[in-house]
Amino acid sequence: MPISKENTIIGFIGTGVMGKSMAKNLIKAGYELLVYNRTKSKAQELIELGAAWKDSPAEIAKEADVIITMVGYPKDVRELYLGEGRVIENAKKGSYLIDMTTSSPKLAMEIYEEAKARGLYALDAPVSGGDVGAREATLSIMVGGDREAFEEVKPIFEAMGKNIVLQGKAGAGQHTKMSNQIAIASNMIGVCEAMAYAKKAGLDPKLVLKSIESGAAGSWSLSNLAPRMLDGDFRPGFYIKHFIKDMKIALESAEEMGLKTPGLKLALSLYEELAEKGEEDSGTQALFKYYI
The missing domain is CATH 1.10.1040.10 (N-(1-d-carboxylethyl)-l-norvaline Dehydrogenase; domain 2)
Known part of the structure; x- marks a missing residue:
């Protein structure tokens, strides 16, 4: 079934300076949102806007059709996606995994391959535009991965940014x-x-x-x-x-x-x-x- 606001649950992990505004724009666009952050208080505003809090990335992965991550460092990305009992292990077959953290191109390719082996679609999609771009939904979004997956989730990107370009295969967004x-x-x-x-x-x-x-x-x-x-x-x-x-x-x-x-x-x-x-x-x- 194609991605749409009516049938898609988005899980958003990482609600810091950038992530909170990006998640807020997804709620404004009409998407059902699940959220997780290491510090729950940083997600409180989103919860008040209607997002549902989940106690772990694994819980997010089990319920969401699209999982977006916006965290701090490559080690956080690795732990989230490839750590035992985390996102890839718990995601439903056919789910879309979108890492919007600025991270390592090599790690993006590793996540893509592991996701593909489990019947999941992975995209690396870092952003530029700072806190202003995140608030105003004018981010530049640089995407790496398969075109079919990109086209499927493009409406989600359009709720957060304006300049959205598929740059090439996995890792190309990070490069x-x-x-x-x-x-x-x-x-x-x-x-x-x-x-x-x-x-x-x-x-x-x-x-x-x-x-x-x-x-x-x-x-x-x-x-x-x-x-x-x-x-x-x-x-x-x-x-x-x-x-x-x-x-x-x-x-x-x-x-x-x-x-x-x-x-x-x-x-x-x-x-x-x-x-x-x-x-x-x-x-x-x-x-x-x-x-x-």
Whole structure:
């Protein structure tokens, strides 16, 4: 039976900064939702909106037709999907498994193969757009896996994002997200240095931003994160600790392919320095603190 709002139960695992907003948009779109998070209080708002709480990922897997995960690290993804008594072992035959965590391309391929052997459909579908994109359902969603499975669950993706692209076979979504993070890494250095330069030159950085954000220097980070930097708002739309994780995955993948990424290495070293100073739970825009 084709996926539809009327006959599909979605299980959502991981209701943090991004996951909560994504799950909320699925409820708004009319889907029946089951939720699980290690800290139940973080799912309370979703429960109040009508989502049903489940006490474990295994319970989610047993009841849901589509299982979406949005957790922190590759080790969490591995434990959720491949750990004993977890998602793959408990999922109903024919279920769709969608990992939207930014994780390892190799792990995505491993999950795909294990799922396929059990009659399940697995997609890796990391996202970009930050907390704003998650709230406004405008995320960019990068998907790896079989086209048939992608087309079947595409309406679910459309409830959470706008730019939804099947990039290729299993792992392709994660490789695309690595390209995204590599682009952001060096760009963030440029954004911070531009704003620090403006301040040092005695200019009003907000006026400078008004002039440069719509020209050749324009970028999402410049338009969305530079204003936060200048206002001293370093709350996380995306945690530094998670960005460090992403950069390490990208660096490892690049090295395996024999690709040199000096800009990525530099950005990683700066963010690791900030994390050592206690900024790991700040937003990525806190890189500005390195310069001020």
